[in-house]
Amino acid sequence: MDLYSFFNSSTSYRVRIALVLKGLNIAYHGVNIRVGEQRDAGYIANINASASVPAIVDGDFRLAQSLAIIDWLDVTHPEPRLIPVEPVLRARVLEFANAIACDIHPVNNLRILKYLTDVLKVTPEQKDAWYKHWIAEGMGTVERLLAQRSVAQVGPWAFGAEPTLADICLVPQIANALRMDCDLSAFPRALAVFQHAKQHPAFDAAQPDRQPDYVQ
Template structure:
C-alpha cells in the first residue's frame, strides 16, 4: 500500500494516525503542496484526480479524502475500529469529526490562506485574524460536544475508553492552531484530549516532525 502525504497537511496527518493505530505499514511518497506538487499532471492523472493530499494506492485501488480513507481502513483493517459500529456512538463520533473536517479545516487550509493573501491581498494581520476567528468558532463547539460526551460516556479519550475518529481529527487541528499562535486555554477538554494523544505511540509516530519529508 502506498501513501501520498505531506508532513504538514492535517488531512495527511489524520490518515497517518489511523494507519499507525491499526499497525498498517505503507510505502511513503512525499507530495510537497507548498510548491504545488499536488497539481503535477502525473500525480493528478495517476494518483489523485482531486489534486490534493492524502491519497492511498493499493494495487489498482486509488482513494483520496481523509475521512473516506479512514472509513475504508476501518473496513479493511477493523481493529481497532475508529468509527464505532453502534449507531448512537457512531453518530456522535461522526458529528464531532465532521465539525473538524467540514467546519474548521476547509476555511483555514493552505489553499484558502494563499487565496486570501495572493488574490484578495489581505494583510498578514487580517489573515491571522481570519484563522483565529474560525478556530474560536469551531473549538468552542468542540468543547461543548466534549462536555456532553464526558457526561454521557466518560473515558479518557474524546468518546470513551479508546481513540476514535474524533481524536484522529482533533489532534492535527490543534497542532495547526498552535502553529498559528492561537490562544487555546479556553478549551480545556480539547487540550486534555490533545495532551493525552501526545503520549500515545501511534500519534507520536504520525507527528509532522517524524515524517520523512519533514522540514523545519
C-alpha cells in the first residue's frame, strides 16, 4: 500500500494516524504541496484527481480524501474500529469529525491561505486574523460538542476509552492551530484530549516531524 502525503498536511496527518493504529505497513511518498507538486499532470492523472494530499494506492485501487480513506480502511481492515458501529456513538463521532473536516479545515488550508495572500493581496496580519478567527469559531463548536457528551461517552479520548475518527481529526487540527500561535485556552476539553493523544504511540509516530519528507 502506498501513501502520498505531505508532512505538514493535517489531512495527511489524519490518515497516517489511522494507518499506524491499524498496524498497516505503507510505502511513503512525499508530495510537497508548498511548491505545487500536487498539481503535476502525472500525479493528477495517476494518483489523485483532486490535485491534493493525501492519497492511497493499493494495487489498482486509488482513493483520495482523508475521511473516505479512513472509512475504507475501517471496512477493509476493521480492527481497531475507528468509526463506531453503534448508531448513536457513530453519529456523534461523525458529527464531531465533520465539524473539523468541513467547518475548520477547508477555510484555513494552504491553498486558501495562498489565495488570500497571492490573489487577494491581504497583509500577513489580515491572513493571521483570518486563520485565528476560524479556529476560534470552529473550536468553539468542538468544545461544545465535548461538553454535551453523555456520561457513557466521556473518557480520555473524545468519545470514550478508545481513539476514534474524532481524535484522528482533532489532533492534527490542534497541532496546526498551535503552530500558527492560536490561543486555545478557552477549549480545555479539547486540549485534554490532545494531550492524552500525544502519549499514544500511533499519534506520536504520525507527527509531522517524524515523516521522511519533514523539513523545518
